[in-house]
Amino acid sequence: MSDSSGSLKTILFALGANTAIAAAKAAAAVVTGSGAMFAEAIHSTADAGNQILLLLGVSRSRKPPSADAPLGYGKEIYFWSFIVALMLFSVGGLVSINEGLHKLQNPEPLSHPFIAIGVLVFAMFAEGAALRTCLQQVNKTRGSQPLWRWFRESRQSELIVIFGEDLAALVGLSLALAAITATLITGDPMYDALGSCAIGVLLVLVAILVGREVKELLVGQGVEPRVRAAMLQFLEAQPEINELFNLLTLHMGDDVMVAIKAEMSDPGSAVGVARTINAVEARFREAFPEVTWLFFEPDIKD
Structure with missing residues (x-):
């Protein structure tokens, strides 16, 4: 139960962080017209929705066994984790790529780029705190394993999802910051559009990795x-x-x-x-x- 409580705390912390970050990014995207910022706003909104789905999965997985499910409903968390991976792929990744392609075809100059940069820096601190909370819970179970090996062998799908999301968020923020900075320096909005595409590709790759691990749990895996x-x-x-x-x-x-x-x-x-x-x-x-x-x-x- 302690592991379950720790996972719940990690999900709630990530939900709070992503809700605040999504609101800040959306406001900055409207003000600046940045495609990369818009992609990041979609990313954080999708992440917040994903955490709500994970909370639903945790709640349903705790239902007591019944005649129809004599071994309980523990695998519910795997199902909802897989749905989250699909959401990350479609809402986060594909929509961001589409936005980037649209901006490439219809480039628009950025306005108030320093607002976007300020929001991104704030988001990086918030996402860093969320990732730190996740890693604290991960470290309780992974022992001396490298993170990549823990990711491949862990049976805690909710932590796999949160870790993947938080890591993708930090890398995505770095890409957005680089894209907006390049646009600011050169005056070419193409860099902003390319940043949106790069963020989308990143989210698709993370979604595939997370989905593969959760799929194995859905099929049925033994202990590590x-x-x-x-x-x-x-x-x-x-x-x-x-x-x-x-x-x-x-x-x-x-x-x-x-x-x-x-x-x-x-x-x-x-x-x-x-x-x-x-x-x-x-x-x-x-x-x-x-x-x-x-x-x-x-x-x-x-």
């Missing part, structure tokens, strides 16, 4: 490789287990399902085997508290 290795090591060290035949895991949002098939060291009576398994299960749950469903099958062969 390092967690699976720790589970195997734990089970093989239990004196009650003679041979471990199989270990299957499945992530369901914040919850994990585990199925174990093993030969017990001292079969004994059926009651004795049941008590032995219960003891192993209790220790396993204590070592891996994220495990909600645990199924243990004693056998003599795989």
Whole structure:
């Protein structure tokens, strides 16, 4: 639950930051006529909408199990995270590219460019704070993993989405700032239009990367490789287990399902085997508290 609460805090912080940033960018886009600023306003508005969708996903993923969903609704967060990736691709990326192409065909000079630059600098500080909050939560679970490896192997889709959005936002702001500065120096609005196109391409690429990772979770992924290795090591060290035949895991949002098939060291009576398994299960749950469903099958062969 602590990880879930931390993720919720990260989403709420990002929502507040992006709402304020979107309003500032939209006002600056109207005043300056900047295509790059308009693209950034669309980007931040889409991000704020995405965070609302993530909040919906978190809420729905906490619904208790039912007859129709005996393993709960944890995967709801994966579905809504995938919708966010599609929104980032379409609303954020494609609309920004379209705006840039329109500005290339119909160039317009910038007015009050220093207003745009001031808003971008403010937005960079705000997005930096949002990314810092996200990284604080990421660092609680990634251990010594590099960020790229965490991104590929993490099972927390909401953090994957927020991290991707925040990182894209900072890079996008840098592109917008460079485009507007180049336009200011040269007087050529083409740089502003190219900035809008570059921001759109960036958002499309990030959306594809995020969508690919969330798709894997929707299809069904087990625990991270390092967690699976720790589970195997734990089970093989239990004196009650003679041979471990199989270990299957499945992530369901914040919850994990585990199925174990093993030969017990001292079969004994059926009651004795049941008590032995219960003891192993209790220790396993204590070592891996994220495990909600645990199924243990004693056998003599795989």
